[in-house]
Amino acid sequence: MGKADSEGALVSTPWPARRRGPGILAPLILASGMAVAQPLLDENTERLLVEAVSAAADVDLYNARCRSDQSGRRTNNLNKILASKFRLTVLKVQDDLFPEGSYRRAQARLQEEFLARLKEAGGCAGAKEADMPTVLGDRYDDLLHQIEKLP
DSSP: OEEEOTTSOEEEOOSSOOOOSSTTHHHHHHHHTOOOOOOOOOHHHHHHHHHHHHHHHHHHHHHHHHSOOOOOHHHHHHHHHHHHHHSOOHHHHHHHHSTTSSHHHHHHHHHHHHHHHHHHTTHHHHHHHTTHHHHHHHHHHHHHHHHHHOO
16 A cells, blocks of 8 residues: 555555546536536625625624624524525625625624624613614614515
């Protein structure tokens, strides 16, 4: 299962040996039409996707901070819609459409901005009195419906 070096000692080789290049599957996938190009999005759709990702993050951050709900349900639901409708994910939107150009930096900014708004509202108690959960939820729902209506 190996080769002998110049002194006759056995040298191990990786098993299985890795092939270089696209291999045989790439032409088969392309020939079968399975390769799907990412659709080009117009400016309004891009703006809508950025707003929806931001709204989902706001609701999930509120729930995590003030309700001890770490599920990220709104982001997961949006992810399913984006994947089925646009073949995109929330992370891809954050990488490609957010000004930071990196999902990690985008998520950090979203969290910082949310925490600043929460602090300004007087923490969780003040946010609840100001009806922040309803406002955030309504914004998220509205944006989700707009995305679902897109062709």
